[in-house]
Every structure is written in structure tokens, then in C-alpha cells.
Amino acid sequence: MTKALTTRAGTTSATDLPYMPLCAVFRRFLKRKGLKFTHERAVILDAVLAREGVFDAEELSDEIKAGGRRVSKATVYRTLKHLVEAQIVEEVLIDSRQVHFQQSFGRDPKGHLACLETNQIVEFPTKQLDEMAEKICREYGFDFISHRFVIYGVSPQARKLEQDSTQEH
Amino acid sequence: MTKALTTRAGTTSATDLPYMPLCAVFRRFLKRKGLKFTHERAVILDAVLAREGVFDAEELSDEIKAGGRRVSKATVYRTLKHLVEAQIVEEVLIDSRQVHFQQSFGRDPKGHLACLETNQIVEFPTKQLDEMAEKICREYGFDFISHRFVIYGVSPQARKLEQDSTQEH
DNA sequence: CTTGCTGCAAAAGTTTTGCACACGT
DNA sequence: ACGTGTGCAAAACTTTTGCAGCAAG
Numbered sequence: 001m002t003k004a005l006t007t008r009a010g011t012t013s014a015t016d017l018p019y020m021p022l023c024a025v026f027r028r029f030l031k032r033k034g035l036k037f038t039h040e041r042a043v044i045l046d047a048v049l050a051r052e053g054v055f056d057a058e059e060l061s062d063e064i065k066a067g068g069r070r071v072s073k074a075t076v077y078r079t080l081k082h083l084v085e086a087q088i089v090e091e092v093l094i095d096s097r098q099v100h101f102q103q104s105f106g107r108d109p110k111g112h113l114a115c116l117e118t119n120q121i122v123e124f125p126t127k128q129l130d131e132m133a134e135k136i137c138r139e140y141g142f143d144f145i146s147h148r149f150v151i152y153g154v155s156p157q158a159r160k161l162e163q164d165s166t167q168e169h
Numbered sequence: 170m171t172k173a174l175t176t177r178a179g180t181t182s183a184t185d186l187p188y189m190p191l192c193a194v195f196r197r198f199l200k201r202k203g204l205k206f207t208h209e210r211a212v213i214l215d216a217v218l219a220r221e222g223v224f225d226a227e228e229l230s231d232e233i234k235a236g237g238r239r240v241s242k243a244t245v246y247r248t249l250k251h252l253v254e255a256q257i258v259e260e261v262l263i264d265s266r267q268v269h270f271q272q273s274f275g276r277d278p279k280g281h282l283a284c285l286e287t288n289q290i291v292e293f294p295t296k297q298l299d300e301m302a303e304k305i306c307r308e309y310g311f312d313f314i315s316h317r318f319v320i321y322g323v324s325p326q327a328r329k330l331e332q333d334s335t336q337e338h
Numbered sequence: 339c340t341t342g343c344t345g346c347a348a349a350a351g352t353t354t355t356g357c358a359c360a361c362g363t
Numbered sequence: 364a365c366g367t368g369t370g371c372a373a374a375a376c377t378t379t380t381g382c383a384g385c386a387a388g
Contacts, residue, residue, distance in 0.1 A: 036362050036367060057353080072370045077353060093262040093319075096378095098352060113309055124305055129298075133320045136293055140282055142322035149318050150262075151302045153311035205342060205387050226378080241345045246378060265353095267377055 022049060022088055022105055029086035040071045044079045045088075054092055054100045054112070054121050093148060094121065111149040117158035191218060191257055191274055198255035209240045213248045214257075223261055223271045223281070223290050262317060263290065280318035286327035 026045055027037050047064045048055075061076045080101060083089040090104035094114055109130055110123040129149055137144040195214055196206050216233045217224075230245045249270060252258040259273035263283055278299055279292040298318055306313040 034367085038362065038368060040369070074354080074371080075369060078368085091265060093265060096260060096262060096268040099265040111305070113305065113311055115311065116314060122309055122311075124309070129301070132298070136280070136282065137320055137322050140291055140293070141325040142282055142284065142291075142320075143328065145285060145321045145323065147318070147320040149316070151306055151311075151316040152314045153306050154314065156310040159312065200388095203342085207343060207387070209344070243346080243379080244344060247343085 025105060026083070026086055026088060029088075030082070035082070040075050041079050041082075043069050043071050044076060045083070048083065048089060048101075048103055051103065053123070054094065054102045056098050056100050058098070060101075090146070094150060109147065111151065113151045113153065115155035115158050116152050117154050117161075120155050120157065122155075194274060195252070195255055195257060198257075199251070204251070209244050210248050210251075212238045212240050213245060214252070217252065217258060217270075217272060220272065222292070223263065223269045225267050225269050227267070229270075259315075263319060278316065280320065282320045282322065284324035284327050285321050286323050286331070289324050289326065291324075 023042070023045060026041070030037050030041075043064060044060070047060050047067070051060070051063070057073070057076050057080060060080075061071070061073050064071050064076070080089060084091060084101070088103065088105045089101050092100045092102050092112065094100050094112060109126050111126045111129065113122040113124055114120070115122075126149060129147070133147040134144045192211070192214060195210070199206050199210075212233060213229070216229050216236070220229070220232070226242070226245050226249060229249075230240070230242050233240050233245070249258060253260060253270070257272065257274045258270050261269045261271050261281060263269050263281060278295050280295045280298065282291040282293055283289070284291075295316075295318060298316070302316040303313045
């Protein structure tokens with residue numbers, strides 16, 4: 001999507017190269033559902049893959065616009081739904097203002113450490129937690145699907161900011 | 170709030186008895202903040218305490234109406250904010266449609282096991298998890314405030330429903 | 339009495355949807 | 364060609380806010 005690349009062996013197009021596996025995953029998902037891989041969906045997937053960490057629909061839309069490409073917000077919302085269903089992206093519920101997303105394909109589940117002062121979000125690995133979640137599910141007779149673990153706190157940076165402004169008094 | 174009760178020793182009013190401690194907690198909180206304990210706030214606290222488990226602003230408002238009392242939705246939202254700040258109620262982020270709440274005062278933190286088919290929510294205790302959350306915070310230099318742990322799955326009931334409808338084919 | 343509170347209705351913010359046209363397969 | 368997708372603008376929904384009158388301390 002971003003720049004032209006020489007096609008090797010004439011089998012893959014330039015469009016595929018920056019994210020070959022996920023693009024393929026998405027195309028396969030769409031085909032299975034009788035849906036189409038459109039230019040807009042490619043642009044959105046591209047933007048998702050370019051993102052690090054957590055984002056919301058608005059941010060994604062803005063980044064697409066900033067990149068000089070144009071996709072309507074309605075399409076961004078519609079496509080994010082498909083990406084979630086394709087398990088390429090997952091919803092992350094950090095606060096109640098709006099839905100947040102993050103790329104999830106092939107990643108281990110992560111927990112989120114959110115700073116209530118600065119809205120900074122740090123990810124941490126959740127090995128032990130994953131097992132615990134499945135065990136709890138079993139105890140209650142549930143089939144496990146996924147889990148979300150969010151810890152709220154105050155980051156060192158926020159604490160420092162606060163100290164600085166107190167000293168100014 | 171609900172029915173008249175004989176006042177013992179002339180010290181507590183009938184209004185206080187059904188939830189003496191929490192009403193007191195809330196009044197103390199309000200006084201500290203220079204806010205007022207109004208009739209509407211009493212009605213809302215009453216409704217919150219009558220609830221078991223997780224609820225949203227809409228449900229609370231409906232239950233108040235069903236009880237023949239009338240408080241505007243704006244006031245329900247405004248009061249829930251205060252109850253959260255007073256730590257009598259806490260936000261629970263289960264899904265992205267709207268904010269959910271539950272009574273939290275004096276309760277141990279709980280995790281939520283949510284069924285994605287039926288929207289049923291089961292609570293489970295999180296002893297080990299609480300320690301883990303604080304430890305993770307420390308590792309990243311954060312001050313711990315709270316945590317949310319939600320596990321998504323399919324409940325036995327939902328599984329059963331699905332089986333039944335498959336058999337009907 | 340002073341200050342905060344309530345209800346109402348309007349506003350704000352996010353997400354969804356209907357429709358006419360455009361595009362992938 | 365067919366059936367899906369897109370943009371746009373309007374709708375839907377939850378939550379917030381401004382204001383004028385009301386109530387608590």
C-alpha cells in the first residue's frame with residue numbers, strides 16, 4: 001500500500017509485502033464469508049498494522065487521513081468489526097468513553113496497566129494469568145474464550161509531574 | 170426509605186436502618202465535599218443497595234421508576250459519579266455499549282466471568298490475583314489503585330440452549 | 339440566606355444505518 | 364451481472380450540560 005516494490009517470482013503483489021501473513025489471513029477470512037477485499041479494507045488493515053499498541057476508531061481514521069488516504073469513518077467502523085471477527089484485532093476495554101482496539105493476531109494475550117493520570121497504557125505479559133483464567137472457567141463450567149486484565153494505577157511519570165507542580169507552589 | 174421502622178434509642182432514623190453504614194458513609198463523604206444529602210440521592214442509594222450484582226444507569230433508573238419513585242436520569246448519572254468517588258460503587262467494564270456499575274463498599278475485589286451468548290455475569294474471588302496485580306504495578310513503578318479482570322466464555326446454560334436448538338433441526 | 343441540586347431539554351460524542359451509486363469477483 | 368461495499372447524512376444511543384426554579388444546611 002505504501003510504496004511500490006519489485007514483485008518476486010510474479011506471485012505476490014506489492015500490496016501484500018508489508019504484511020503478507022495478516023493480509024492473507026484477512027483475505028481468507030473474507031472469502032470464507034463471501035465478502036470482498038476492497039481497497040478501503042486494505043487501507044484500514046494497513047493502518048492497523050502500522051499502529052503500535054492500543055487505539056480507537058477515531059485515531060485510526062485520523063491516521064489514515066494523515067497518510068493522505070481517504071476512508072469514511074463508517075467504513076472504518078464496519079471494517080474493524082470484521083477484523084475483530086477475523087481475530088486480527090481485539091477489543092480492549094480500558095475506559096468507558098469509547099471502544100479501544102489492538103492488533104491481536106498471533107500475539108500472546110497481554111494485560112494492560114493504565115495510568116489514571118496520564119492515560120498512558122503499558123502492556124505486560126500474562127502467562128500465569130492465562131492458565132488461571134482457564135482454570136476459573138472450568139470451575140464454573142464455562143467454555144473459555146478470552147480474558148481481559150486491566151490494572152489501574154499512577155505511573156512514575158505522572159507522580160513526577162505532580163511533584164514538580166507541587167514544588168512550584 | 171422503604172418502610173417505617175421503630176427508632177431505637179432515638180438515635181437513628183427509619184431512613185437509615187436498611188443500610189445504616191453505607192448511608193452514613195455517603196453522608197460523610199458528601200459533607201466532606203460540601204455537598205448535600207438530598208431526597209433524590211437517598212432514593213438512588215436505596216436502589217443501588219437493593220441491587221444484586223452488576224447494573225447500568227438505565228436499569229437503575231427503571232427500577233426507581235418501577236418502585237414508584239421519580240428521579241430524572243440526569244440525576245441518576247450525576248449521583249452515580251459521586252457514589253463512585255465515595256467508593257460505594259465501582260465501574261465495571263464488561264462490554265462496550267455502556268458503563269456498568271456494582272456496589273463495591275467493603276467488598277473484596279471480584280473478577281467477572283461473562284457469558285458472550287447470554288450476557289450472564291458470574292463473580293469469582295480474586296485473592297491471588299490481587300497480589301499479582303500489585304506486584305505487576307511495582308515492577309513497572311506504578312502506584313496501584315485497582316484492577317479489573319474479566320473472563321469471556323460460554324456458560325453451561327448457553328451451551329445447553331444451543332444443543333437443544335440444534336436437536337430441533 | 340447561601341450554595342448546591344433537580345428536571346428538562348438541548349447538546350455532545352460515539353457508533354450504526356438507510357440509501358443511491360460504485361466496485362470486486 | 365451480481366451481490367457487496369462505500370460515502371454521506373441522518374439516526375440511535377448513552378452520557379453531559381446549561382438554565383431557571385427548588386431545597387438542604
